[in-house]
Amino acid sequence: MTRLTARALVAVVFWPSLFFFWFLGPFVLFLLSTTSSEVCLRLESRAEFLAAANGTLPMLILQNLIYAVPIACLVLWNRLSPEPARARHIATCIKLFAVSASIGAVWDYGSSLTCDGYGQAFFSTAWQMTSYLPIASLLINIPLYVLVFSLGRAYSTRDDITEDGVVHPTGDNP
Template identity: 75%
Template sequence: MTTKLAVRALLAVVFWPSLFFFWFLGPFVFFLLSTTGSEVCPRLETRAEFLAAANGTILMLAVQSLVYAVPILCLVLWQRLAPEPARARHIVTCVKLFAVTVVIGVLWAYGSSLVCDGYGQAFFSPLWRWTSFLPIVNVVINVPLYVLTFSLGRAFSTREDMPADDAVPPDQDIT
């Protein structure tokens, strides 16, 4: 029992900082690193240069997706330690929402590299310009994902042997 409690505590120590730093602060850092900078855009003149710039973001996008998966992996591990069917359905929902946001995020970052923030010429299909709307879709999906992940993390990292704050002790009558 103490080993399980220690593992749960260790998962909480990994989960909360990763949720804060990776999910709330990380997008700003990765956004700056994954798209072609405005000083590079005017120098791109050929289709091959645009493709090279966009393909150069693929490794960063893969690393970004792996880093973002840390809180989801913590939820999965918590579920394996303390199985609960109701939470399992919510974790599956989190995993599905996360997979959708990863795909949308990759399409957006890759597409914005091809479009090069509007500086580039029309070398590629106009459909890539539609990727500029994907962050709106991503926010719509991320809000429930963040809320669900936060609530699951809170439920998993709360000690079960502690009584709830609003619980009435068994020796007191509330009538």
């Protein structure tokens, strides 16, 4: 398999995962990862409430693993076609992703803990502060999305095509 073929295969995974997981996935996974309002109405004790919130942890882990697919594709692209400048940008993406994933997990888990059908204060009011985390997440995710999109575009563009559209069979641009 040539490098061009391998890069194309990574692109086939990268673009759909970026669209479906990063742009549509948050809406679906957020709904699945938090305790629904029907469950909240049935919880009567602190132990039941905490068990329901802790039940969201596997979904949060799965969510972050799924969100990591585009980042893994960038790392694979860098292995196939190493470039120091892009490698630094990929390292920045990984750091931003780690911060974003952490904030998202705390937000989802905190949302599960503050879901209270009876108005009982089972947990510290600090968990209610997690409602502000989407603002911080947005401030981190916008540059992350732009950087990942631009890196993906740069890696999935063929190197053997010049700006005037001429294809060079050796892959070397003049």
